Amino acid sequence: xxxxxxxxxxxxxxxxxxxxxxxxxxxxxxxxxxxxxxxxxxxxxxxxxxxxxxxxxxxxxxxxxxxxxxxxxxxxxxxxxxxxxxxxxxxxxxxxxxxxxxxxxxxxxxxxxxxxxxxxxxxxxxxxxxxxxxxxxxxxxxxxxxxxxxxxxxxxxxxxxxxxxxxxxxxxxxxxxxxxxxxxxxxxxxxxxxxxxxxxxxxxxxxxxxxxxxxxxxxxxxxxxxxxxxxxxxxxxxxxxxxxxxxxxxxxxxxxxxxxxxxxxxxxxxxxxxxxxxxxxxxxxxxxxxxxxxxx
Amino acid sequence: xxxxxxxxxxxxxxxxxxxxxxxxxxxxxxxxxxxxxxxxxxxxxxxxxxxxxxxxxxxxxxxxxxxxxxxxxxxxxxxxxxxxxxxxxxxxxxxxxxxxxxxxxxxxxxxxxxxxxxxxxxxxxxxxxxxxxxxxxxxxxxxxxxxxxxxxxxxxxxxxxxxxxxxxxxxxxxxxxxxxxxxxxxxxxxxxxxxxxxxxxxxxxxxxxxxxxxxxxxxxxxxxxxxxxxxxxxxxxxxxxxxxxxxxxxxxxxxxxxxxxxxxxxxxxxxxxxxxxxxxxxxxxxxxxxxxxxxxxxxxxxxx
Numbered sequence: 001x002x003x004x005x006x007x008x009x010x011x012x013x014x015x016x017x018x019x020x021x022x023x024x025x026x027x028x029x030x031x032x033x034x035x036x037x038x039x040x041x042x043x044x045x046x047x048x049x050x051x052x053x054x055x056x057x058x059x060x061x062x063x064x065x066x067x068x069x070x071x072x073x074x075x076x077x078x079x080x081x082x083x084x085x086x087x088x089x090x091x092x093x094x095x096x097x098x099x100x101x102x103x104x105x106x107x108x109x110x111x112x113x114x115x116x117x118x119x120x121x122x123x124x125x126x127x128x129x130x131x132x133x134x135x136x137x138x139x140x141x142x143x144x145x146x147x148x149x150x151x152x153x154x155x156x157x158x159x160x161x162x163x164x165x166x167x168x169x170x171x172x173x174x175x176x177x178x179x180x181x182x183x184x185x186x187x188x189x190x191x192x193x194x195x196x197x198x199x200x201x202x203x204x205x206x207x208x209x210x211x212x213x214x215x216x217x218x219x220x221x222x223x224x225x226x227x228x229x230x231x232x233x234x235x236x237x238x239x240x241x242x243x244x245x246x247x248x249x250x251x252x253x254x255x256x257x258x259x260x261x262x263x264x265x266x267x268x269x270x271x272x273x274x275x276x277x278x279x280x281x282x283x284x285x286x287x288x289x290x291x292x293x294x295x296x
Numbered sequence: 297x298x299x300x301x302x303x304x305x306x307x308x309x310x311x312x313x314x315x316x317x318x319x320x321x322x323x324x325x326x327x328x329x330x331x332x333x334x335x336x337x338x339x340x341x342x343x344x345x346x347x348x349x350x351x352x353x354x355x356x357x358x359x360x361x362x363x364x365x366x367x368x369x370x371x372x373x374x375x376x377x378x379x380x381x382x383x384x385x386x387x388x389x390x391x392x393x394x395x396x397x398x399x400x401x402x403x404x405x406x407x408x409x410x411x412x413x414x415x416x417x418x419x420x421x422x423x424x425x426x427x428x429x430x431x432x433x434x435x436x437x438x439x440x441x442x443x444x445x446x447x448x449x450x451x452x453x454x455x456x457x458x459x460x461x462x463x464x465x466x467x468x469x470x471x472x473x474x475x476x477x478x479x480x481x482x483x484x485x486x487x488x489x490x491x492x493x494x495x496x497x498x499x500x501x502x503x504x505x506x507x508x509x510x511x512x513x514x515x516x517x518x519x520x521x522x523x524x525x526x527x528x529x530x531x532x533x534x535x536x537x538x539x540x541x542x543x544x545x546x547x548x549x550x551x552x553x554x555x556x557x558x559x560x561x562x563x564x565x566x567x568x569x570x571x572x573x574x575x576x577x578x579x580x581x582x583x584x585x586x587x588x589x590x591x592x593x594x595x596x597x598x599x600x
Contacts, residue, residue, distance in 0.1 A: 168537065191499045194530075
């Protein structure tokens with residue numbers, strides 16, 4: 001599943017025509033779904049108005065070829081509700097939302113947050129667990145169970161703890177309530193998660209190396225553990241490369257791959273020419289330049 | 297050069313008498329139980345065995361007792377962790393002197409030294425012996441002290457006997473990062489699962505597993521490990537889920553849960569030493585009932 005970056009012009013204003021090209025690229029290169037704007041899409045650096053405009057382009061450009069979900073998390077919960085309602089109005093297929101930012105909400109407050117979001121629209125909802133970026137705020141198995149009983153639209157979770165015990169705590173709780181509940185890994189950590197029942201991932205590197213992402217997914221689903229490990233290690237090297245100054249390094253890498261998407265908005269840095277040259281060297285050493293598509 | 301691979305490593309608890317002294321006759325029984333249940337190595341004595349609640353003299357006495365009792369039937373790994381580097385390295389030297397097969401060491405207890413001093417700690421302990429040296433990584437237990445890939449690579453470069461990482465962080469990013477980087481330098485370097493979450497660790501490259509639950513459900517643990525070693529991780533999912541259910545149950549009761557569960561399985565090893573509390577009679581009864589209600593537990597041995 002691909003979650004595109006957000007193309008910006010040199011003056012940092014939205015670049016919607018390039019966003020259309022990017023969406024089309026992802027769909028053509030094997031994305032099974034599109035989800036925008038995750039943190040790599042600089043969600044929190046965009047105004048609510050801008051987010052709505054991009055979301056409209058996403059739904060219109062993808063045009064039903066694959067499902068489109070809209071990430072509605074914002075600093076203010078009121079904005080999240082508004083984005084969720086907007087997603088429904090424009091015909092998105094689902095919404096996704098992380099636990100509230102900055103505050104350290106109790107399990108009860110997280111519960112109420114998702115109940116409220118779930119009631120705001122009739123769209124399927126995906127919860128997003130990311131304790132390492134949110135000061136340890138996370139879902140417990142008990143909370144998942146409670147939410148699944150009370151929020152029928154909760155169909156899946158993006159699980160980004162990258163931790164075996166947490167993954168199993170959530171999956172065991174969720175699958176007991178509904179066996180068709182989906183757990184999707186954040187980033188392409190598929191080798192350790194697919195054997196535990198993970199059904200896919202939100203890709204970090206799909207705009208750079210869609211072929212590698214697809215190969216890893218296929219190897220994991222086929223149970224080819226040795227090949228999956230080899231591919232996972234390669235993607236882990238890429239993740240190390242891009243998580244440094246994420247997502248500006250990713251955007252820098254896209255320049256190298258012939259798919260420039262402009263700068264990154266402050267306070268995040270924009271990849272310098274030197275950084276791009278470093279990324280180019282790394283991509284060359286990993287064989288990415290020879291095995292992945294160049295240009296749009 | 298042959299590489300020592302510990303395999304399925306059981307981590308015995310320390311049985312105590314009612315006056316909280318080490319109960320050696322029960323310890324003998326316990327070691328024999330682990331051997332009979334398929335332990336390929338034994339780690340003496342990990343945190344599950346309350347190593348931190350034992351004096352240095354008691355830890356050494358346990359090493360010697362285990363060495364004599366096991367008598368070469370399986371390799372013995374000596375857990376030598378301590379706050380002071382010298383204390384840890386001298387314990388490692390003792391383990392080597394009596395013929396144990398490997399040394400396990402965590403980051404120092406209590407202190408939060410800077411990275412160069414953590415490296416120095418590991419360098420000094422590993423330099424003190426010729427035995428294979430394993431770092432046990434458990435940041436949640438060790439005050440959040442994390443190890444970087446850079447530190448591990450430096451230790452690999454400087455210590456030929458640095459044989460592997462035992463991961464109890466369960467952190468996929470950490471494990472992938474460490475093992476994929478170290479394997480480019482030292483392909484024989486090992487990743488060991490520091491607890492029973494073997495499916496993900498195995499998929500990443502772990503070849504051995506340490507298990508405290510082996511005292512409670514040794515058949516399930518063996519099944520999980522055996523399937524994982526065939527690299528059929530999807531087939532291991534049910535065993536992994538059963539193990540997770542068992543861990544969730546026991547962990548609800550805190551540290552005392554492990555010994556209480558052993559008691560419930562007919563293998564009483566006494567109460568844990570202070571500062572750990574034993575379970576109250578009613579807690580023990582509830583745990584025992586919940587344990588026996590898990591369907592897969594009916595296959596596990598009752599008694600010794």
